[in-house]
Amino acid sequence: MPFSDYTTALVTGASTGMGAAIAERLAKRGLTVHAVARNEERLAELADRTGAVPHVVDLTDTAALTAVVRDLKVDVLVNCAGVSRPGNILDSSEQDIDELVDVNLRGLLQLTRLVLPGMVERDRGHVVNISSIAGLYNFYGHTVYHATKAAVHQISRQLRNDTVGKRIRVTEICPGRVETEIFGRNLGGSPEAMEEAWNTYYEGYESLTTDDIVNALDYAIETPRHVNVGMLELMPTFQVPGGLTFDRREPTA
Template structure:
């Protein structure tokens, strides 16, 4: 197993769900963490909790990944001791709405495309050149089962995750000949704030998504991310699809009640 002790890990969308779980798993393994998201107070709470349990260096960055200038500035102004990022976890992402395409909301579409595709691209574009220069690095993109299977009314969200899948594949091809690794970790249902965000804070509707099902937890996904980055350096895990035992495809879910 490759050690990630003292490796610098940048996690986007670390203020909640899968990103926050990744922060804990990596802190436990002795990594140095750059945690990014829009909600700085949530990042601070996470940093306080992590620091109680682990001796780890944490650097917080308030960042909206949709803002290209802000991403460029966040990366280029990192203090020297934080600037050599070893592992980039492109996790920030969201779904907005669950509407038929011909009835969809333009603002929802733009938010998903700008965050899930363009934000991921900006981070990658500003971080990977340093990895190439240093001859080391690993990019982990959080995709989704939605990138493999489109479901009714999932249209644009599924499109963004299909794009993530294609971008991961493209990045792997373009980095061929370098030691930099690229992985896509593509979960099915994970209980996080994801559905609350999708349904614009309608928590009754969000809770129904997980009713009668034992979904994945954010920790389950973080475990897989950790597995990918700790393989020997000649091993690249290209893509992992993981889902709950209660889920067989994007739409085929076993509900116990």
């Protein structure tokens, strides 16, 4: 269903990284974008830059989410918010598990539950879930994150069954390594941690950029009404699944 059929979008995780880039692209496409995130300062910057409507909301607060969407007719829902923690199940804390499940899974389910009935009633809408190759492939560490993203993959499939017979489209965008702040946050979020993460995970690698993710979303939404792009797996050319092998390249002149 082309962009001309849609007027209103809601994007979670909209203060940074992929979410902010998606919100900006949808605003450029002429949609009224409701941007949901916890970081008030960055949401304000996004609003100034794009005209998006900021909502400072924690995805774990279902009552607050309900208030945000109560009077909205959302045509495009982008579930982009997510958190990660390093380590496997042996060194995951109770808090780690609760936070990842609450944000990556429970928040997505609750918001989708709130928004989807309106789409069904209007016979128009597109749900875009940002998952991860961690939900499809096994590699060391981040066990809880893998589990939540695997659930997002199955939810994306199931929503097609839940809305059969309606003009509701569901797209899962499943990226490999993207240049965002997620690794730096895993290391503590300080400027030093961000620098360490860049040197470890991005320097010398040809990773995906947020533009790559936005262009994939743009393609999925812009396809004709009768086409549902169910899943787009995007990986850097030098990254392969099944072990997270990533060939490091020396910079070229």
